[in-house]
Amino acid sequence: MSERILMKGNEAVGEAAVRAGCRLYFGYPITPASEIAEYMAYRLPQVGGIFIQAESELAASNMVYGAAAAGKYAMTASSSPGISLMQEALSYMAGAEVPGLFVDAVRGGPGLGDIQAAQSDYFQLTKGGGHGDYHLIVFAPYTIQEVINIMPVAFETAFKYRNPVVIAIDGLIGQMMEAVEFPYFVNPDEIALPDWALSGKFRHGNKKNVNTSLELDPEKLEAINWRLQAKYREIEEKESRYDYVGVDNPETLVVAYGTVARVTMSALKKMLGEGKSIGLFRPITIWPFPGKALAQKAANAKRIVALEMSAGQMIEDVKLSVFDPNKEYEFHGHPGGTTFTPSEIEQILRG
Numbered sequence: 001m002s003e004r005i006l007m008k009g010n011e012a013v014g015e016a017a018v019r020a021g022c023r024l025y026f027g028y029p030i031t032p033a034s035e036i037a038e039y040m041a042y043r044l045p046q047v048g049g050i051f052i053q054a055e056s057e058l059a060a061s062n063m064v065y066g067a068a069a070a071g072k073y074a075m076t077a078s079s080s081p082g083i084s085l086m087q088e089a090l091s092y093m094a095g096a097e098v099p100g101l102f103v104d105a106v107r108g109g110p111g112l113g114d115i116q117a118a119q120s121d122y123f124q125l126t127k128g129g130g131h132g133d134y135h136l137i138v139f140a141p142y143t144i145q146e147v148i149n150i151m152p153v154a155f156e157t158a159f160k161y162r163n164p165v166v167i168a169i170d171g172l173i174g175q176m177m178e179a180v181e182f183p184y185f186v187n188p189d190e191i192a193l194p195d196w197a198l199s200g201k202f203r204h205g206n207k208k209n210v211n212t213s214l215e216l217d218p219e220k221l222e223a224i225n226w227r228l229q230a231k232y233r234e235i236e237e238k239e240s241r242y243d244y245v246g247v248d249n250p251e252t253l254v255v256a257y258g259t260v261a262r263v264t265m266s267a268l269k270k271m272l273g274e275g276k277s278i279g280l281f282r283p284i285t286i287w288p289f290p291g292k293a294l295a296q297k298a299a300n301a302k303r304i305v306a307l308e309m310s311a312g313q314m315i316e317d318v319k320l321s322v323f324d325p326n327k328e329y330e331f332h333g334h335p336g337g338t339t340f341t342p343s344e345i346e347q348i349l350r351g
Contacts, residue, residue, distance in 0.1 A: 002181040009144045010174040013103055013167075014039035016151035017075055021186035022101070023049035024074040026063035028056055028082065031115040032171040033105035036077040057082040061089035061102070068093070068100040069211045071197025073155050073188065077103035080121050081112060084129065090164050091130030094228075095213025097196075099158035099165070102136075106170045108337030116337025117171035117259060122313035125166055126287040133225055135232045137165045137239065138287045142262045144178045146284075152184055159194065161235055168286065170309070172259045172339065232288075240290040244297060246272065246279020252349060253301040254280045255294065255318050259339060260307045266342035267349060278349065286314065291321030303328045305349065311335040 007015070013036050017025070025044060027037035037053065044051045054060035060076045067074035078086065083104045093100055106121045108114040123129075125138045139154055141147045150167060158165040193199060198209050215221040245268060246253075256264050261282040268280050281297050283290055298304055304327055306315040315331045332348050334340060 002183050004179050004181045006177055007144065007180050008035065008175065008177050009147065009169065010035035010105070011039045012144050012148055012180055013077065013151075013169070013174070014043055015182065016148040017101070018043055018047060018049070019182050019185045020073070020152040020155050021188040021191050022073040022075055022155065023047065023188050024067045024072055025049070025076065026052050026054050026060040026067070026074070027076045028054050028060050028078065030057075030079045030082045032107060032117075032174050033077045033079045033082070033103065035174070036103060036105070057085035058088070061086035064100045064102070065089050065093050065096075065098060069096070069098045069198050071193045071199060073101070073191065075101035075103065077105065079105045079107045079115075080109050080118070083121060083124065087124075087130035090136060091128075091132050091134060092213050093164045094134035094136070095132060096211045097162035097228075098211050099155075099162055101154055101158060102164060102166045104166055104168045105174045106168060108335075114337045115171065117173075117309060117339060118335070118337055119170065119258060119260065119309040120311070120313065120335060121168065122286060122308070122310060125168055126289065126317070134228065135163075135235070135287055137161070137163055137235060138168055138285060139165070139241075140168045140257045140283060140286045141173070142258050142282065144173060144176070145180045147173065148180055148182055152186060157239060161231060162196070163231070163235070168258070170259050236288040239285060240288045240293065241284035242290040242293050243282045243284060244279060245282075247277055249300040250279035250297075251277040251301060252279075252303045252305065253298050254278065254305045254307060254349065255283075255314070256280065256307040257283045257286060257314065260309055263340050263342055264307060264345050267346035270346065271349060283314075289317045289321065291317065294318065294321045295323070298322045298324075298327070301327065303330065305330045305332065307332050307340060307345065307348075309334045309339055
């Protein structure tokens with residue numbers, strides 16, 4: 001058994017990455033994600049890693065691109081306006097099929113907005129915030145422990161599919177403290193170097209590797225894009241993750257992720273104790289969105305309630321997944337950096 005310690009969310013992100021085998025971090029400070037960079041600046045030298053504070057978010061994201069192209073676990077973290085600045089690198093990495101880990105501590109927007117917790121980056125993260133036909137794999141944990149549990153999976157998934165991965169948290173998860181444990185420690189020297197890595201041609205039997213998103217022949221580019229789309233369909237089929245708490249075949253189905261799902265649990269447990277026909281469907285991956293599983297859980301529901309810290313973004317995927325005009329859909333949101341309270345959610349669900 002690993003030791004349980006009290007730890008702040010942002011610092012746990014950094015420690016989890018180190019224990020997952022990451023030794024390369026490139027970042028630029030922004031509230032409420034700055035402690036991730038601060039922690040990595042302190043921690044990486046202790047384990048022989050490298051921390052670089054870049055001159056901008058653009059530079060940090062492209063440093064991740066370069067390091068990951070060499071086949072190494074590399075990451076950065078930022079918050080909503082900073083993630084916006086990283087979209088070019090994310091599109092390039094997806095096109096070049098280079099893995100890498102990005103952490104988004106989502107804050108209120110649009111624009112500079114505020115520094116409070118939000119979920120309004122959903123469209124940007126799940127629909128492709130940059131140019132071109134591509135997808136990011138996006139995990140949305142709801143506790144600090146789940147962030148820790150997901151971290152090695154996130155790196156492994158990025159390298160399995162050669163695709164950038166995002167862990168989407170928010171200001172609340174990043175700033176709160178919880179008792180957590182780290183049940184793993186990956187030795188980076190034991191992580192096999194991929195055969196596509198830019199590590200010198202003699203290391204791979206004199207084979208020359210090129211990791212680029214540039215293809216000037218339109219027919220070849222179309223073929224590349226169809227191959228990428230086939231990969232995304234495979235990811236949708238194999239990597240969709242969710243959790244469900246509640247009765248079988250509920251009359252009321254709540255859909256929420258991240259911090260909102262966590263707050264919803266309090267109201268849900270109370271109502272389940274009263275014998276209410278209710279359930280909570282919590283996407284753990286928001287891309288791929290677990291639409292098939294949601295449709296099954298919603299088959300007999302009369303009322304579907306989407307709760308988000310946004311003006312209504314995930315609700316679109318909920319409706320597309322269930323695709324039943326005879327059901328009653330409700331959206332309730334907090335788009336300005338505030339979140340729900342358990343009593344507010346209870347009132348919504350009883351209404």
